[in-house]
Amino acid sequence: MPAQAIIREVGLRDGLQSIAAVMPTAHKLEWLRQAHAAGQREIEVGSFVPARLLPQLADTAELVAYAKTLPGLVTSVLVPNLKGAERAIESGADLMLLPLSASHAHSLANLRKTPDEVVEEIGRIRAARDASGSRMVLEVGMSTAFGCTLQGRVEPAEVLRLLQAVLDAGADRVSLADTVGYADPAMVHSLFEAAFALVGDKLACGHFHDTRGMGMANVYAALQTGMTRFDACLAGIGGCPHAPGASGNVASEDLAYMFASMGIQTGIDFDKLMALRGQVAGWLEGESLHGSLWRAGLPKTMRPAAATA
Amino acid sequence: MPAQAIIREVGLRDGLQSIAAVMPTAHKLEWLRQAHAAGQREIEVGSFVPARLLPQLADTAELVAYAKTLPGLVTSVLVPNLKGAERAIESGADLMLLPLSASHAHSLANLRKTPDEVVEEIGRIRAARDASGSRMVLEVGMSTAFGCTLQGRVEPAEVLRLLQAVLDAGADRVSLADTVGYADPAMVHSLFEAAFALVGDKLACGHFHDTRGMGMANVYAALQTGMTRFDACLAGIGGCPHAPGASGNVASEDLAYMFASMGIQTGIDFDKLMALRGQVAGWLEGESLHGSLWRAGLPKTMRPAAATA
Numbered sequence: 001m002p003a004q005a006i007i008r009e010v011g012l013r014d015g016l017q018s019i020a021a022v023m024p025t026a027h028k029l030e031w032l033r034q035a036h037a038a039g040q041r042e043i044e045v046g047s048f049v050p051a052r053l054l055p056q057l058a059d060t061a062e063l064v065a066y067a068k069t070l071p072g073l074v075t076s077v078l079v080p081n082l083k084g085a086e087r088a089i090e091s092g093a094d095l096m097l098l099p100l101s102a103s104h105a106h107s108l109a110n111l112r113k114t115p116d117e118v119v120e121e122i123g124r125i126r127a128a129r130d131a132s133g134s135r136m137v138l139e140v141g142m143s144t145a146f147g148c149t150l151q152g153r154v155e156p157a158e159v160l161r162l163l164q165a166v167l168d169a170g171a172d173r174v175s176l177a178d179t180v181g182y183a184d185p186a187m188v189h190s191l192f193e194a195a196f197a198l199v200g201d202k203l204a205c206g207h208f209h210d211t212r213g214m215g216m217a218n219v220y221a222a223l224q225t226g227m228t229r230f231d232a233c234l235a236g237i238g239g240c241p242h243a244p245g246a247s248g249n250v251a252s253e254d255l256a257y258m259f260a261s262m263g264i265q266t267g268i269d270f271d272k273l274m275a276l277r278g279q280v281a282g283w284l285e286g287e288s289l290h291g292s293l294w295r296a297g298l299p300k301t302m303r304p305a306a307a308t309a
Numbered sequence: 310m311p312a313q314a315i316i317r318e319v320g321l322r323d324g325l326q327s328i329a330a331v332m333p334t335a336h337k338l339e340w341l342r343q344a345h346a347a348g349q350r351e352i353e354v355g356s357f358v359p360a361r362l363l364p365q366l367a368d369t370a371e372l373v374a375y376a377k378t379l380p381g382l383v384t385s386v387l388v389p390n391l392k393g394a395e396r397a398i399e400s401g402a403d404l405m406l407l408p409l410s411a412s413h414a415h416s417l418a419n420l421r422k423t424p425d426e427v428v429e430e431i432g433r434i435r436a437a438r439d440a441s442g443s444r445m446v447l448e449v450g451m452s453t454a455f456g457c458t459l460q461g462r463v464e465p466a467e468v469l470r471l472l473q474a475v476l477d478a479g480a481d482r483v484s485l486a487d488t489v490g491y492a493d494p495a496m497v498h499s500l501f502e503a504a505f506a507l508v509g510d511k512l513a514c515g516h517f518h519d520t521r522g523m524g525m526a527n528v529y530a531a532l533q534t535g536m537t538r539f540d541a542c543l544a545g546i547g548g549c550p551h552a553p554g555a556s557g558n559v560a561s562e563d564l565a566y567m568f569a570s571m572g573i574q575t576g577i578d579f580d581k582l583m584a585l586r587g588q589v590a591g592w593l594e595g596e597s598l599h600g601s602l603w604r605a606g607l608p609k610t611m612r613p614a615a616a617t618a
Binding site: 001147148149152153180181182184185186187210211212213214215216217219220221245246247251254257258261262263291292293295296297299300301 | 310456457458461462489490491493494495496519520521522523524525526528529530552554555556560563566567570571572600601602604605608609610
């Protein structure tokens with residue numbers, strides 16, 4: 001097991017985009033402030049998509065501006081295409097995440113582009129970034145890497161081909177996402193191992209959903225292959241639209257607890273994170289929240305020293 | 310990963326004993342019948358404890374009698390002491406599970422005996438079984454093996470000492486249980502590895518709770534050490550009394566799905582198991598049920614052939 005791991009908070013983006021109600025900007029700023037105070041140092045604050053498509057994330061530029069005032073925070077944003085990337089570069093965020101669906105069917109349905117057309121767009125985004133003089137990191141998130149609700153099976157060989165293609169096109173790094181909760185730990189172990197063998201430390205993050213109860217097992221399987229950065233959402237928000245009511249992303253607080261229990265440092269202060277969870281739960285009253293730790297509490301064996309490790 | 314694994318259904322015992330309402334015997338018999346029809350071949354049907362302590366399980370002898378009529382079914386019962394063991398032997402069940410708490414504090418609180426006094430009782434139970442001519446298997450379940458809500462930490466060295474002691478006293482085999490949901494996959498990996506090194510294939514089962522979201526991850530960790538039998542409860546019933554509302558045992562249906570997804574055969578027919586889950590959920594209306602698969606459904610990638618493997 002590694003000595004340290006990073007929990008990248010994606011609740012403000014992946015979480016909130018799946019919730020119809022628009023969270024007021026003031027609440028998001030408070031969330032950001034408290035997440036930073038709780039020790040979270042990588043946070044995805046929103047997405048540069050047209051506001052008419054995702055009104056929930058229309059205030060992303062404002063959030064980036066505030067996030068930049070928080071010391072040591074790596075601020076990331078999602079961008080769907082070159083236009084979004086240009087806005088991201090302008091915003092001054094540290095990292096832009098461009099999703100590429102390894103499933104042809106999902107890619108066409110979501111972006112109206114084939115995966116290889118997205119690879120070409122990545123080349124244009126890289127060129128735009130370089131031309132702007134920005135040092136923003138360009139990460140490509142390989143979504144539906146473990147299967148797809150439209151297409152069903154996604155071949156690992158195709159995922160690996162696309163990982164190499166996006167790096168060749170100019171991405172700085174890549175990540176693997178189980179977008180719809182199809183992965184099991186054996187699949188995760190196998191694909192992460194193959195991806196590490198292919199692209200080495202350019203494989204930067206694992207993104208798992210707990211849709212079918214395997215989120216934590218999948219994180220553990222990826223950890224064993226050497227992955228040390230994981231996306232997660234506070235309160236496990238971010239459900240899959242294809243499985244109504246099902247759990248969403250791995251819950252940040254559950255992940256923080258698992259890592260602390262295994263002696264892996266995350267820099268997260270539990271009491272502060274759980275207090276923030278309580279506040280966010282209040283703001284999201286009526287929404288379906290997930291995660292286990294908030295209900296069960298920390299075990300007696302986790303002393304404050306270990307919990308805040 | 311192993312080719313096959315066994316999901317031992319403990320919902321009728323561990324699950325129902327944590328639910329105050331008494332399930333009518335007719336429902337239990339129907340549960341047994343359908344579980345067998347769905348391919349479950351190891352089922353813990355009850356416990357030989359005084360009916361005034363656990364009225365929920367007062368009909369255990371009747372359930373054993375019916376279970377014995379189901380072809381190929383390994384019927385197990387829990388026994389707390391010699392008196393219970395005598396009733397178990399009389400019932401004709403195939404296996405009796407005697408819990409021994411590795412936590413001193415838990416052992417005293419639950420059984421009013423130290424762990425070593427329970428070891429002595431195991432010697433008496435073994436003698437009684439042998440004297441009766443019964444071939445009933447005597448399994449000792451090492452509870453609180455990963456920590457305890459009363460005592461906190463439980464030393465792995467003490468767990469290993471007790472495993473050896475109960476085998477020396479005459480137990481046929483042993484199992485390790487995370488009774489209160491304190492285990493993480495690193496702890497599971499380490500303790501199962503050490504236990505296998507000590508007692509070999511006499512280590513027969515892993516018992517995990519999903520109290521803090523790590524049930525499936527812990528099963529996966531134990532699988533990696535060579536464990537291939539796991540206790541589970543349909544609908545994840547069997548919560549921890551110390552964490553009200555928290556998840557209970559690992560859900561049988563989620564485990565069956567994880568195994569099938571990883572290509573590990575369990576002999577379970579998904580459609581039948583899920584139909585039974587629906588029926589049990591109806592009988593337990595108002596109780597807190599758990600598990601993920603019933604809500605999310607099987608993924609598109611799991612064809613019937615794989616699901617019933």
